Amino acid sequence: MSECGCETVTEPAMKPLEEALELLLSHARTVSGTEVVPLAEANGRVLAESVVSRINMPPWDNSAMDGYAVNSADISAPGTGLRISQRIPAGAAPQPLEPGTAARIFTGAPVPEQADSVVIQEVCRQEGEQVVIDEVPQPGANIRRAGEDTRVGQAVLEAGTRLGAQHLGLAASVGVGELTVYRRLKVALFSSGDELINPGQPLGPGQIYNSNEYTLQALLQSLGCELVSLGIVADTFDATCDALARAAAQADLVMTSGGVSVGEEDHLKPAVEKLGSLDLWKIAIRPGKPLAFGHIEGTPFIGTPGNPVSLFVTFCLFARPFILKSQGVGESQLVPTPVPARADFDWPKAEKRREFARARLQLDGEGLGRVSLYSSRSSGVLNSLTWANGLAILPEGQTLARGDTVRFIPFSELLK
Ligand code: AMP
Ligand code: MG
Numbered sequence: 001m002s003e004c005g006c007e008t009v010t011e012p013a014m015k016p017l018e019e020a021l022e023l024l025l026s027h028a029r030t031v032s033g034t035e036v037v038p039l040a041e042a043n044g045r046v047l048a049e050s051v052v053s054r055i056n057m058p059p060w061d062n063s064a065m066d067g068y069a070v071n072s073a074d075i076s077a078p079g080t081g082l083r084i085s086q087r088i089p090a091g092a093a094p095q096p097l098e099p100g101t102a103a104r105i106f107t108g109a110p111v112p113e114q115a116d117s118v119v120i121q122e123v124c125r126q127e128g129e130q131v132v133i134d135e136v137p138q139p140g141a142n143i144r145r146a147g148e149d150t151r152v153g154q155a156v157l158e159a160g161t162r163l164g165a166q167h168l169g170l171a172a173s174v175g176v177g178e179l180t181v182y183r184r185l186k187v188a189l190f191s192s193g194d195e196l197i198n199p200g201q202p203l204g205p206g207q208i209y210n211s212n213e214y215t216l217q218a219l220l221q222s223l224g225c226e227l228v229s230l231g232i233v234a235d236t237f238d239a240t241c242d243a244l245a246r247a248a249a250q251a252d253l254v255m256t257s258g259g260v261s262v263g264e265e266d267h268l269k270p271a272v273e274k275l276g277s278l279d280l281w282k283i284a285i286r287p288g289k290p291l292a293f294g295h296i297e298g299t300p301f302i303g304t305p306g307n308p309v310s311l312f313v314t315f316c317l318f319a320r321p322f323i324l325k326s327q328g329v330g331e332s333q334l335v336p337t338p339v340p341a342r343a344d345f346d347w348p349k350a351e352k353r354r355e356f357a358r359a360r361l362q363l364d365g366e367g368l369g370r371v372s373l374y375s376s377r378s379s380g381v382l383n384s385l386t387w388a389n390g391l392a393i394l395p396e397g398q399t400l401a402r403g404d405t406v407r408f409i410p411f412s413e414l415l416k
Contacts, residue, residue: 014283014284015281015282015284017284020318021321024322025321025325030182030328031252031327033183034049034180034182035180035181035183036180037179038177039168039177039178042163042181043163044162044163045163045184046161046181046224047159049179051157052153052155053152053155054174055152056147056150056151056152057173057174058147058149059146061143062110063088063142063143064107064118065120065121066105067120067124068103068104068118068119068121069097069102070082070097070103070116070117071116072117072136072137077136078133078135078136079132079133079134082130082133084102084104084130085101086104088103088104088106089106090106093110094111095112096114102133105118117142118142118143119135119137119142123135156170156171156174157170157171159328161329161330163179184226185252185253185323185327186252187226187251187254187323188230188253188254189213189220189247189254189256190257192233192258192268193210193235194235194265195207196258212257212304213232216315219315219319222416223323225327228251230247235267239267244275245275245296248275248276248296248298248301253299253300253302253323254296256292257306257311260291260292260303262280268303272296275296275297276294276295277295278292278293278294279292280293284352285317286377288305288311288317288356288379291314304319305379307379308385309379309382309384313356320334336410338408338409339407340407340408341368341369341371341406341407342403343370343371343392343401343405343406344370345372345373347398347400349399351396353396354394355393356391356394357373357377358387359371359372359388359390359392360372361408369408371392371406371408374388389410390408390411390414391411392406393407393409
C-alpha cells in the first residue's frame with residue numbers, strides 16, 4: 001500500500017531501515033575544505049585534524065589537596081611535629097623541601113622536590129611555626145603526577161570528533177588555542193505545497209501554516225549547517241524543477257519537505273528524475289515511509305515527507321546521520337545508541353513496519369525507566385513531539401506487553 005492508500009502491483013518492496021541507511025550513508029561525501037577557528041568559536045564544529053598534546057598534563061607533580069607537603073620518612077608515628085619551612089600557593093615555584101620540615105601547600109600547587117607525600121590539612125594542627133601531623137602518610141599520597149592525564153605526543157582529540165564543551169576544555173588544557181575544523185555544510189531547503197502559508201499571516205481557505213520549514217531549519221541549525229531557504233514552492237512541475245536547480249547550484253545538500261509521494265500533486269519525484277537521478281524509497285518504518293534520495297547535478301537531495309511528524313522522524317533517522325557524515329563526523333558518532341527501558345503500555349498487534357513511536361521516558365517508584373506512548377499515532381500531530389522526550393522503537397513483527405523491555409532514543413541524543 002502506498003501512503004495514499006492505493007495498491008500498485010509494481011511498487012518496489014519496502015527497504016528495511018538498516019539497508020536504506022547504509023545506502024544513504026554510502027553516498028555521503030565529507031565536505032572538502034577546512035578552516036582554522038579559535039576555541040571560542042569551535043563549539044559544535046567537526047574536528048578535521050587530530051589534536052596532539054605538546055605538553056604533559058599535569059605539567060609537573062602537584063598537590064591534589066590543601067595540606068602539608070612532607071617527606072613521609074620524617075613521620076614515623078602520629079603526632080610528629082615539623083617546622084613549616086615554606087608556603088606554596090597555586091602558581092608558585094617552590095624551593096626543594098628542607099630536610100625534616102613540612103611545606104604548607106594548596107590544591108594545584110607544585111609539590112617541592114624532596115617531598116613525596118601531601119598530608120591533608122584535616123589531620124594536621126598548626127602550632128606556631130610547627131605543624132603536628134596526626135597520621136602517618138603514605139608515600140605518593142595526594143600527589144597528581146606529571147603526565148598522569150596526558151603525555152607529550154598523545155592524541156587527545158581525534159579527527160571526526162564533533163566538538164562540545166568537554167573537547168574544547170581538553171584542547172585548552174593542553175595549550176591549544178585554535179582548531180582545524182571542516183567548513184560548515186551548506187544546505188538549501190524549501191517546502192512544497194500550495195496549501196502552505198507562513199506563520200504571522202491570516203489563514204485563508206484551505207491553507208495551513210508552514211511548520212516544516214521551521215522544524216527543518218532548527219534541526220539543521222542544531223547540526224551546525226549553513227542554511228539557504230527558498231521558502232514555499234508551488235505544487236507544479238516547473239516551479240519544483242526551478243527550485244531544485246537553484247537549490248542544487250548553491251548548496252552541498254538540498255532538502256525539501258512534502259511532495260515526495262506519488263500522487264498527481266507530488267512533483268518532486270519527476271522533477272528530480274528530470275534534473276538528475278532519484279532513488280525513491282519506501283522504508284519499512286512508521287511514521288515516515290516515503291523518503292526521497294537522489295542527486296541533482298552531483299548535489300545530494302533528501303526529500304522528507306510533508307507530514308510534520310514524519311519529517312521529524314525521517315530527519316532524525318536518515319538525514320541526521322547523512323549530514324553528520326558529510327560534515328566529517330566519524331562513523332561511531334552517526335547514530336545514537338538506544339537505551340533499554342520497561343514498556344508502560346501494551347502493543348498487542350504486530351506491525352509490518354518498525355514503529356518509531358513518540359514516547360516519554362520517566363523513572364518509576366523503583367527508579368527504573370518506564371516508557372509510555374503518546375495517545376495518537378497520527379503523523380500530523382505536532383503536539384505529540386512536544387509531549388514526548390524521545391522515540392520508542394517498536395520492532396516489526398512483534399507484540400509487546402506492559403513490563404517488557406523496549407528500546408528508547410532520547411531526543412537529547414537526536415537533537416544535538
Ligand atoms: P505531502 O507529503 O505533500 O503529501 O503532505 C502530507 C501532509 O503534510 C499534508 O497534510 C500536508 O498538508 C502536510 N504538509 C506538507 N508540507 C507541510 C509543511 N511545510 N508544514 C506543515 N504541514 C505540511
Ligand atoms: Mg503536498
